[in-house]
Amino acid sequence: MAEQKQPSPRRTFLLQAAGLAGAGSLGSAGVAAVETAAAAVPAPAPVQAATIPYQSLSPAEATFIEALVDVLCPADEHSPSGVDCGLATYIDHQLAGAYGQGDGRYQRGPFRTGKPEFGLQVPLTPEQFCKAGIAAANAASIRDHGKPFDQLAPAVADEFLKAVEADRVRSDGVSLALWFNEVIYRLFVEACFADPLYGGNRDVVFWKMIGYPGLPAAHALDMVRYRGKPYPGAKNPKSIADFT
Amino acid sequence: MAKKLPKRTVVIVGGGLCAGLISRQLTAKGIEVLVLERGGDHANGAEATLPNQRDELRWDRRQGLMQNWQRETYTLRHSRADESLPIRWMEAFLPGTGVGGAASHWNGCAWRWSEYDPILRTRYETRYGKSAIPADMPLQDWGTTYGELEPYHDLFERLFGLAGKAGNIQGTLQTGGNPFEAPRRGEYPQKPLEMSEAEIIFKQAAESLGLRPFPQPAANSPQSYLNPDGQRLGSCQYCGHCERFVCEAHAKATPDTLLYPMLRTRAGFEIRTHAHVLNVEYDRRAKRATGVRYLDLNSGQEYEQPADIVVMAAFTMTNTRLLLLGGIGEPYDPVTRRGGVGKNFCYQTSSGVGVFLKDRWINPFLASGAAGTVVDEFNNDNFDHSALRFLGGASINAAVTNGRPIRTRATPPGTPRWGTAWKKATADWYAHSFWVGAQGSCYPHRENFLDLDPDYADAYGRPLLRMTFDFRENEVRMSDWVTRQVGEICKAMSPDFMGPVAGRAAPFDTRQYQTTHVTGGTVMGAEPKSSVVSPHLQHWDAENLFVVGASVYPHNSGYNPTGPLAALALRLGDDLVRYVERPRML
Numbered sequence: 001m002a003e004q005k006q007p008s009p010r011r012t013f014l015l016q017a018a019g020l021a022g023a024g025s026l027g028s029a030g031v032a033a034v035e036t037a038a039a040a041v042p043a044p045a046p047v048q049a050a051t052i053p054y055q056s057l058s059p060a061e062a063t064f065i066e067a068l069v070d071v072l073c074p075a076d077e078h079s080p081s082g083v084d085c086g087l088a089t090y091i092d093h094q095l096a097g098a099y100g101q102g103d104g105r106y107q108r109g110p111f112r113t114g115k116p117e118f119g120l121q122v123p124l125t126p127e128q129f130c131k132a133g134i135a136a137a138n139a140a141s142i143r144d145h146g147k148p149f150d151q152l153a154p155a156v157a158d159e160f161l162k163a164v165e166a167d168r169v170r171s172d173g174v175s176l177a178l179w180f181n182e183v184i185y186r187l188f189v190e191a192c193f194a195d196p197l198y199g200g201n202r203d204v205v206f207w208k209m210i211g212y213p214g215l216p217a218a219h220a221l222d223m224v225r226y227r228g229k230p231y232p233g234a235k236n237p238k239s240i241a242d243f244t
Numbered sequence: 245m246a247k248k249l250p251k252r253t254v255v256i257v258g259g260g261l262c263a264g265l266i267s268r269q270l271t272a273k274g275i276e277v278l279v280l281e282r283g284g285d286h287a288n289g290a291e292a293t294l295p296n297q298r299d300e301l302r303w304d305r306r307q308g309l310m311q312n313w314q315r316e317t318y319t320l321r322h323s324r325a326d327e328s329l330p331i332r333w334m335e336a337f338l339p340g341t342g343v344g345g346a347a348s349h350w351n352g353c354a355w356r357w358s359e360y361d362p363i364l365r366t367r368y369e370t371r372y373g374k375s376a377i378p379a380d381m382p383l384q385d386w387g388t389t390y391g392e393l394e395p396y397h398d399l400f401e402r403l404f405g406l407a408g409k410a411g412n413i414q415g416t417l418q419t420g421g422n423p424f425e426a427p428r429r430g431e432y433p434q435k436p437l438e439m440s441e442a443e444i445i446f447k448q449a450a451e452s453l454g455l456r457p458f459p460q461p462a463a464n465s466p467q468s469y470l471n472p473d474g475q476r477l478g479s480c481q482y483c484g485h486c487e488r489f490v491c492e493a494h495a496k497a498t499p500d501t502l503l504y505p506m507l508r509t510r511a512g513f514e515i516r517t518h519a520h521v522l523n524v525e526y527d528r529r530a531k532r533a534t535g536v537r538y539l540d541l542n543s544g545q546e547y548e549q550p551a552d553i554v555v556m557a558a559f560t561m562t563n564t565r566l567l568l569l570g571g572i573g574e575p576y577d578p579v580t581r582r583g584g585v586g587k588n589f590c591y592q593t594s595s596g597v598g599v600f601l602k603d604r605w606i607n608p609f610l611a612s613g614a615a616g617t618v619v620d621e622f623n624n625d626n627f628d629h630s631a632l633r634f635l636g637g638a639s640i641n642a643a644v645t646n647g648r649p650i651r652t653r654a655t656p657p658g659t660p661r662w663g664t665a666w667k668k669a670t671a672d673w674y675a676h677s678f679w680v681g682a683q684g685s686c687y688p689h690r691e692n693f694l695d696l697d698p699d700y701a702d703a704y705g706r707p708l709l710r711m712t713f714d715f716r717e718n719e720v721r722m723s724d725w726v727t728r729q730v731g732e733i734c735k736a737m738s739p740d741f742m743g744p745v746a747g748r749a750a751p752f753d754t755r756q757y758q759t760t761h762v763t764g765g766t767v768m769g770a771e772p773k774s775s776v777v778s779p780h781l782q783h784w785d786a787e788n789l790f791v792v793g794a795s796v797y798p799h800n801s802g803y804n805p806t807g808p809l810a811a812l813a814l815r816l817g818d819d820l821v822r823y824v825e826r827p828r829m830l
Contacts, residue, residue, distance in 0.1 A: 071662075078667040104307065106317040106332040110699060114329040117753040118320060121329060158663060165661070182755075185661070193649040194301040209667065210674035212609055212649045215298050217483035223610045228441040231607050234675070243295035 052089050052199065055096035056127060064134045065091055067150035071157045072188050079205050082191075090191035090200030091130075100127030120182045130187075133179030136171045137164065144169070196239045207237035214238045246537055246546040252278045254820065255536055255551035257521045257566065258558030259283075260345020261806070262792045262813035264503030265400070266555060267513055268473075269817025275824050276512035278549070280538050282520040283342030286500060292490040300648045304488045309349050311339040311559075315703040318561060322714040322751050324578065324691060330700045330708065336753065337591075337760040338488070339559040343517060344500030346559060346760055347806065351487035351613030351645055352463035352496050354406050354810075355803035356397050358624050359426035362386040364799060372630055380690045381635070381718060382581075382588060384798045387770035387779030390426050396811035398429055401461075404497035404810075405469035405477050408432035408461035422458045424620040437466050437480065442606050442678040443617035445599075446642030449736035455619040460643060461807075462614035463497040475502045484646035486613025496613065518542050522704055524554055524570040526786060533572070533789040539704065552827075553820065556766075556791045557813070563795040564589075564694050564765030565709040573776055573785050576693050578712075584776040586694035588764035589711065590800040591752070593638070593684030593719045595727045597734045598654045598743035600677045607675055608647030616643025622729045623802040624685055634721035636685035638802045640730055644678050654679070656741040680734055682726050683759070684748070685802040689716040694765045715750045723747030761805050763797040780819050780830040781812065787829055792816050 054062055069082025069091070079085055094100055102125040111123045122129050141149040141160060152160060163169045165185075167177035191200030193207070195214075201207065207214055211234035222231065254270060256263040259281030267277045290296040291303055302308045311317075319328040340346040360367040365383045368376050377383055410431045411421025436459035439447070450457040464486065465477035478495040486496055494501045507513045518541035525534045525548070535550035556563045567573055567585045574583035618641040620626055629635055646652055654677040655669040697710035715723075724747035731745035769775025772784040777796055783789040792813050794805045819830055 073662070073667070074664060076664045076667065078664065078671060099306065102314075104312055104314050104333065106313045106330050108330070108700065112327060112329050114327075115322075115751060117322075117751050117755065118329045119331060119333055119335070119755050121332060161662075188662070190301060190305060190650055193653070194305070195299055197299070198301060207649060209671045210649060210653065211671075212647060212674065215295050217298060217481065217485065217609065219482040219484075219610050220479060223438045223440075223482040226605075226607060226610065227438075228444070228605050228607075230605055231610070231675075234607075240295040240299060 054089075054092045056100060057088075057092045057095070061131060061134050062088065062092070063150045064138060064148075067157065068161075068184070069188065069191070071154060071161060073192065074154065078209050084202070085192070085205050086196070086200045086202035087188065087191040090194070090198055091187045093199050094187055094190070095127040095130055100130070101125055116178070120178065122178075126183055129174075129179065130183050132174050133176060133183065136174040136179070137169075137176055140169050140171050140176065197241055204237040204239055208235070211235070212237060215240060215243055246548040248548045248550070251535070251550040251552070252276065253551070253824065254278070254553045254555060255280065255549055256555040256557050257524070257536060258345060258556070258562065259343050259504070259515055259517070260340070260557065260559070261347035261499045261810060262557035263555070264499035264507065265810060265813040266557065266792070266817040266820065267507050268503060269814060270820055271507060271510040271513045273821045274512065275821060277514070278551075279515040280519040280521050280536065280549070281343055281515060281517050282541070283340070284517050285343045286348060286490045287343070289490075292492050294492055297489060297492045298483070298485055300650050304648060305650055307338065307488070309340055309342065309488065309490065311341050317702075317708060319697040319700050319708050319710045320752070320754060321710070321712050324712055328697055328699070328710050331754045335755050335757050337758070337762050339561065339760070343504055343515065344498050348490060348498050348500050349488050350463075350496075350498070350806065353614040353616070353804040353806070354401070354404065354461045354463045355807045356426050356428070356461075357390075357801045357803050357808050358424065358626070359390045360625065361801050361808075362389055362393075367625060368635060371625065377635065378718065382688050382690055382774075384767070384769050384774055386768050386798060387775070388768070393808065393811040393815065394426075394429065396814040397807060399814055400807070400810040402433050403471050403473065403502060404463050405433050405465050405471055406461050406463055406497070407434040407436050407459075407466050409436050409459050411458060420458060422618070422620050423456050424623065424626045432461065434466055434469060437462050437464060437612050437615040438482070439617065440606070440610065440615060440644045441604060442642045442644045443615070445601065445604060445737055446680065446733070447617050449733050450619050452736050453733060455621050455733070457617045457619050460614055460616035460618045460641060462612070462616075464612045464614050465495045465497065471502060473502070473506055475506055477501065480612050482610050482612050482615075484609050484611035484648060487645060520704075521558075521566065522546070522706065524556065524566050524572065524789070526570045526572045528571070531786055533786045553788050553790070553823065555816070555820070556789070557793055560762045560765060560793055560795040561694070561709055563791050563793055565696070567766060567776070567791070568696050568709070569706055572789065573783065575695055578690055578693055581690060584767065584774065586765050588688035588767045588798050589692050589694045589713060590686040590688055590763045590797070591713065592759040592761045592800055593686045593715060593723045593748050594682065594758045595638075595684065595723050595730070595746070595748045596679050596681035597727065597730050597745055598677060598679050599734050599737055599739040600654070600656050600673055600741035601737065602672070602676050602740050605675055606644065606678050608644050608652055608678065611644050611646050613645050614643070615645075616641045619733075622726050632725065634718045634725065636687055636718065636722045636802065638682035638684035638722070638726040640680065640682050640726070640733065642678060642680055647674075649674070654743070657743055680730050682723070682730050683802055683804070684719070684723050684726060686719055686800040688764065688799055689718070692716070714752050715748055720747065720749060759804075761794065761800060763794040763800040763805055766791045766795040767798040768796040769798065778830070781816050782830055788827065790816060790820070
């Protein structure tokens with residue numbers, strides 16, 4: 001795990017934010033300007049992001065998922081990059097845990113294929129299916145674009161995912177549209193908006209972004225006091241961890 | 245080998261709302277009751293304690309309080325011509341597990357249905373003629389009337405401390421209430437919940453169109469409330485964690501808060517948790533239920549529990565499945581239309597339109613499960629269908645039940661699903677949007693029914709229940725028409741953006757939560773040939789077997805099903821007192 005190639009989250013965010021702010025280089029004045037800009041938007045992630053080891057993803061799979069979450073959630077004025085928000089960590093932990101192992105899913109045969117309205121019918125566990133999809137998506141990326149997904153330029157990667165979502169990317173064996181829409185995209189929104197307890201939504205960055213105040217949500221008085229008005233607690237959301 | 249236990253007077257399958265209400269009536273008269281519940285007791289779990297109660301991922305997304313699909317799910321086919329598939333992870337409706345059942349994790353919407361719902365066939369035929377009801381729509385009267393149930397509605401509402409505004413007290417219409425409400429003997433026990441910003445906007449828009457909005461009847465207590473049994477509700481915290489959650493403030497009226505703690509102090513009451521009923525034992529020759537067989541999940545030991553009276557009070561689907569597994573009554577055959585078990589399986593035809601108002605602070609996280617403002621002009625038969633090509637309708641509401649961010653994030657039409665533009669739209673509109681919903685009726689169709697699946701089994705080796713279901717022409721037409729009325733109300737709000745005005749369409753989608761209101765399968769009626777249980781909920785083929793729950797509804801109305809279900813359960817409790825005194829066909 002120590003050899004795993006991961007970008008420094010803080011640095012990535014500062015660099016990309018600087019790029020957005022139009023700063024040419026990252027001199028001390030530039031950093032100060034970015035810090036100021038960052039203070040006005042949701043706070044950046046803490047630096048220990050990259051130090052949480054993966055449980056399920058291999059280095060190659062981690063490279064794919066990190067690239068994926070950075071396409072779905074690029075660093076911008078709303079948040080740091082997906083990796084720096086903990087989204088890859090969240091997905092990894094879910095795959096290793098009860099969800100990934102198929103807990104709560106009916107897993108008996110006979111297995112049949114059906115309309116999407118029946119939900120996912122594949123015999124693989126969600127973890128296995130996720131990984132089969134990663135391999136298939138990478139193969140499709142190499143076939144269609146000449147390189148693996150993590151090496152695609154951001155705009156190309158974004159278009160690739162849109163094609164996958166719309167079932168326009170052919171793949172033998174694995175339905176990439178199902179993989180993306182029923183597994184990856186669901187994990188992605190959970191990673192953004194679940195309590196930070198689970199490793200995503202680091203520093204409640206997405207709750208701050210939308211103004212969800214989190215816990216304790218004892219709003220008996222707020223209901224009337226802040227009806228139709230901005231809610232002050234939305235600026236400083238609290239997670240389960242803040243009450244434990 | 246099942247161990248045989250000593251015989252009990254009354255054994256109830258399923259420890260939810262119905263069992264709690266029936267037990268209240270029986271134990272008050274000194275009649276002993278044993279309730280068998282497959283799940284555990286949530287009272288002291290993380291699900292009922294801060295801070296973990298507020299965990300959207302665990303309780304909502306991962307369905308921590310629901311039936312475990314790994315052990316037992318349903319199969320589905322959209323028509324008889326299709327092959328069925330098991331729903332490997334169900335989202336469309338959510339049966340609970342544990343003490344309190346689905347009424348533990350409900351939102352708290354507690355309606356009385358229309359006065360004419362129990363006589364719906366008569367109503368339509370009287371108003372529109374004998375040919376108004378299509379041949380493939382087996383609507384039927386219930387064999388009872390609203391008037392017979394009214395005292396039990398009243399009792400339920402006082403027990404559960406409902407908050408609302410009466411619209412019709414003994415025939416006199418009340419300003420601010422539902423003008424279409426069935427007549428009630430008095431005001432609601434509590435005043436309505438606080439209105440949300442969304443409700444204020446909706447009310448103004450509806451009134452500008454000449455509609456008469458009113459507060460939705462709610463089981464979320466606006467104040468501390470002491471019920472007639474001396475049981476207390478806390479005061480609602482508007483935390484937005486009602487449906488799919490246990491209310492840690494005990495402000496949501498549930499069986500686990502108001503009934504079971506009291507019942508446990510009563511002589512003659514026993515509830516066994518983690519007791520999963522596998523079969524209702526039936527003596528075909530004697531036409532009697534002899535008891536139940538259940539698996540003790542604590543040990544793996546199977547037990548045979550004999551009983552004088554068996555009451556099936558499990559979730560809709562389980563009631564039907566246990567009758568089919570036990571070979572009790574004749575299964576429904578859609579070709580010959582003979583047999584009753586499994587017929588008239590209905591759902592709810594829901595739809596709605598999102599509205600986006602950048603200058604209004606909706607703050608969806610300031611919410612209570614049943615806080616809502618509703619118009620009833622387009623519901624059921626509250627409007628003239630003679631020029632329309634469908635029957636039924638929908639209640640239309642603004643009910644912001646939560647702002648839980650995995651679930652509740654609306655973005656205007658055309659917004660990308662990820663990336664910077666997605667983040668911007670999500671951030672811009674989270675606090676400035678809400679949903680105007682239509683909760684539509686779903687009438688029976690001869691091709692919508694339940695039976696046992698020939699191919700799939702549960703963890704205990706029993707066949708799964710198979711749904712043959714889809715939204716048929718009547719429901720699709722109704723939903724299209726009613727959703728256009730929703731669209732007009734939304735336009736009257738002058739929103740910055742509106743979502744698409746689209747009614748519910750086929751095929752039925754198991755991946756999308758709609759409501760947990762599945763009904764039918766063991767329907768009640770005055771005639772044995774068209775129903776499974778009598779108007780007193782007594783099985784036609786087993787005098788000492790009773791079935792209660794939404795499974796006895798011959799159709800589903802444009803309301804949540806809990807109110808009539810509770811009234812029927814309380815009345816059944818009283819009927820069972822009479823039956824114990826003198827067993828007979830009631």
